[in-house]
Amino acid sequence: MKDISLVETIREAFGRVVYTHKTHEVMIDHISTKSSWLNAVEIILIAVSASGIATSIVVKEDWIKVLAAIFSFFSLAISLYKTNLGPEAKMLGHRIAANKLWLIREEYINLISDFSEHRVDVDTAMKQRDSLQKKLKEIYDNSPQLSPCAYKVAQKRLKDAEDFTFSNEELNKFLPKSLAR
Numbered sequence: 239m240k241d242i243s244l245v246e247t248i249r250e251a252f253g254r255v256v257y258t259h260k261t262h263e264v265m266i267d268h269i270s271t272k273s274s275w276l277n278a279v280e281i282i283l284i285a286v287s288a289s290g291i292a293t294s295i296v297v298k299e300d301w302i303k304v305l306a307a308i309f310s311f312f313s314l315a316i317s318l319y320k321t322n323l324g325p326e327a328k329m330l331g332h333r334i335a336a337n338k339l340w341l342i343r344e345e346y347i348n349l350i351s352d353f354s355e356h357r358v359d360v361d362t363a364m365k366q367r368d369s370l371q372k373k374l375k376e377i378y379d380n381s382p383q384l385s386p387c388a389y390k391v392a393q394k395r396l397k398d399a400e401d402f403t404f405s406n407e408e409l410n411k412f413l414p415k416s417l418a419r
Contacts, residue, residue: 244360245353248367252346255374259343260392260401261384262336266329268388273325276316283313328382335381342373 290306320326349370353363395401 244363244367245350248346248350248353248363251367251370251374252343252350255339255343255346257389257392257396258378258384259336259339260396261389262332262339262381264388264391264395265332265382265384266336268385269325269329269332273320273329276320276325280313280316280320283309283316287313331382335377338377342370342377345370 287306287309290302290309294302294306345366349358349363349366352358358366
C-alpha cells in the first residue's frame, strides 16, 4: 500500500508539472502574438509620422505637422512600453521556465517508469521525489507569473487537443524501425 500512495503522489506531481509547462508555453504564444501586434502598430505609426513630416516640408499646412507629432508621440509611447515592460523579456522568462520544467517532467516520467518496473526501491524513489520538489520550488520561485486565462487554454489543449499525447502509430513514426511496436 505504501508503494501505491508513493506512485500516486509522484503521478500527481508529474501532472502538475505537465500543466505548468504547457501554461508557460501558452504564455509564450500570447506574449509573442501581442509583441507582433505591437511591432506592426509601431511600424505603421512610424511610417505615418515620417510621411507626415515629409509632407509638411512640401505642404505648409499646420494640421499635417500636428498629426505627424501625434503619431510620433504614440510610436514613442509604444517603443518605451516595449523597452520598459519588455514583452521579449517576459517571453524569455517563460521560455526559460518551460525548458526547465520540460526536464523535470521527463525526470518524473523516468522516475515513474523506474519505480513501476522496480528498478528503484521506495527509499530511492522518495529521495528522487524530494529532489525534484526542491528543483521545482527553485524554478517556480524564479518563473514569471502565469495568468488564469493561459491556464485555461493549457487545460483545453491538454484535455481536448491532446497535446502531450501520442498514438502508437505516431510514436512508431518517430522511432527507428527496430524500436517500433
